[in-house]
Amino acid sequence: MQILQVSAEYFPLLKTGGLADVAGALPQALQPLGCEVRPLLPGFAAMLDGLAEPVEVGRCLTPWSQPLRLLRGWLREPAGASSASAGIQAYVVESAELYLRPGGPYETPDKQPHADNQRRFAALCWVAARLAEGFDPSWRPDLVHGHDWHAGLVPAYLAAAGSRVPCLFTVHNLAYQGLFPRADYEGLGLPAHWFRPEGLEFYGQLSFMKAGLYYADRLSTVSPSYAREIQSPEFGCGLDGLLRHRQTVLSGILNGIDERVWNPLHDPHLPVNYGSDSLELRAGNKAALQAELGLEVRPELPLFTVVSRLTEQKGLPLVLAGCEALVRQGAQLLVLGGGDQALEAAFAAKAAQHPGRVAVRLGYDEALSHRIFGGGDVTLVPSRFEPCGLTQLYGLAYGCLPLVRRVGGLADTVTDADLVTLDEGQASGVVFDRMEQGDFDHAVRRMLALYRRPADWRQLQQTGMRQPLHWGDAAARYQALYRVMLNSTTLAGGR
CATH class of the missing domain: 3.40.50.2000 (Glycogen Phosphorylase B;)
Incomplete structure (x- = not known):
């Protein structure tokens, strides 16, 4: 043909x-x-x-x-x-x-x-x-x-x-x-x-x-x-x-x-390459990423990330409103993207308010996006609607666990972590339903609870990395x- x-x-x-x-x-x-x-x-x-x-x-x-x-x-x-x-x-x-x-x-x-x-x-x-x-x-x-x-x-x-x-x-x-x-x-x-x-x-x-x-x-x-x-x-x-x-x-x-481009085993943009059986090597990527963006280099702090166009569609007002609670609970936030000027300014203000805990890089940077997925702990995709979403797929492939809303392609690709899906080895992230601040904040707390359970966290990473994501x-x-x-x-x- x-x-x-x-x-x-x-x-x-x-x-x-x-x-x-x-x-x-x-x-x-x-x-x-x-x-x-x-x-x-x-x-x-x-x-x-x-x-x-x-x-x-x-x-x-x-x-x-x-x-x-x-x-x-x-x-x-x-x-x-x-x-x-x-x-x-x-x-x-x-x-x-x-x-x-x-x-x-x-x-x-x-x-x-x-x-x-x-x-x-x-x-x-x-x-x-x-x-x-x-x-x-x-x-x-x-x-x-x-x-x-x-x-x-x-x-x-x-x-x-x-x-x-x-x-x-x-x-x-x-x-x-x-x-x-x-x-x-x-x-x-x-x-x-x-x-x-x-x-x-x-x-x-x-x-x-x-x-x-x-x-x-x-x-x-x-x-x-x-x-x-x-x-x-x-x-x-x-x-x-x-x-x-x-x-x-x-x-x-x-x-x-595209596995020629998105594969942590061979990605030339990562300081340290790794696979699902060598996840301990991700620690080097996280430390390098924290240092590069001016965040406190502390491995125990879960690093939440956003790699996205900064638009209302992506549900980013939820992230902005939840930023204070996220930092208060001992996490970091890293944002890469550009778009709506009001959102750009609001995220920049959060970074100025929380140095070492919140970092923002405005604009498009392909190489940095790879380093974020290779070193971050969580990728946030709380979209109002999402035709497919590639960000959560990159997160799955790199062990950067997706936190997503149950909509569009996000619903088709991320399996919510609960007692059953964890027991059956199917869980690959955290999923919430309603476009409400309380629902998003609760999903963040669930993700933080998982982070404090290293065995479950590694299981979710491996489940995501081992599922077929190729074309x-x-x-x-x-x-x-x-x-x-x-x-x-x-x-x-x-x-």
Whole structure:
């Protein structure tokens, strides 16, 4: 099978969140299963820099007369990956006007959305449809797989072209929908009458996410629980009715982690490597991490950590409100992340108030995140909603026990520690239910009680580290879904 994968991010070239990790790992995981996956990426500077041996496939104009150049080359692999893992060809849409500018992939330096994001990602989607129809004479996909709202117009462009190439659309986070004013629909090259509730219109706006949900042949999310949750008003972000209508073609496939990148036995970012049978070696990582971040170097203090975008979605107000009690009970808190300026300031204030006990590093630091999972004791993920969550998976793999809310992929991956699950050897973390401060604080106390029971603590670490977290099962499910799609003659939406 030849699969064209469309995404705005790709690890290790460009990452703002878990989307990049999935987009970077899935092509490699599918390769042994007979799937040749070629990513299609927007021409951000990091993507162009990471494309080796680029050749020009062709030039074209978008429906709004924007000149584009399509490049094909080989993608740079993650640091430490074996030579056997190399060999992913990819396409990059080159347009300095669209993609080469200050700021991040979606925002200006002052954190405002780029004013032309609708055209920047419509161009990516439009090129995907062109590739499906043979724009590269040397390679033509059997199927297109688009990720999140940035790829939402791919199935719409395929439908508008009358393409018979099927499209899978994967939702990583329904809350980010790619919404734009009605006027931005003009010139995108899609039929005018498609701007309606049975199409791309969402309460008077253009919705890239809705386009993907409506026109794709099949839909998937990144965990089974999230696939169920988004069909409810609570989690559906206004799209639950459409998702219930399309529930027969909606699947939930749990993400894995890339063991080439996330493996404490071989991780080059750790001062000391270790495995599930040598957990005593983690003490060296913890001491080094405490020293690096200005925390008291005391092994007996449990180190709670946050590695996250700093947003309301992640439940971080619970962590802020619980910080005083956590410190009072003899624990430390380490936060790595960026995002909401009010949350950034609040966490920085906590660090200033509790030197040696609370540390904050604002921004994104891939290497430091590895050291945190390799040296921290607890990873906090008390999310309001969580499509899959990779943080808790990294915590499980590194023996940094997850404390999570029972929602989405968190519910699918962490088994709460109680007398039964401890006795049966199934417990892997602490789970709480309600988005209430009392529930979170009680979960913290439960985690502290476990920390004071070294044998139980080690058992939980080993249970998490030994469970299958790799991409093998997920890749097999994607391959099976691709086969179903290729064997089906039913096309969705306007096709």
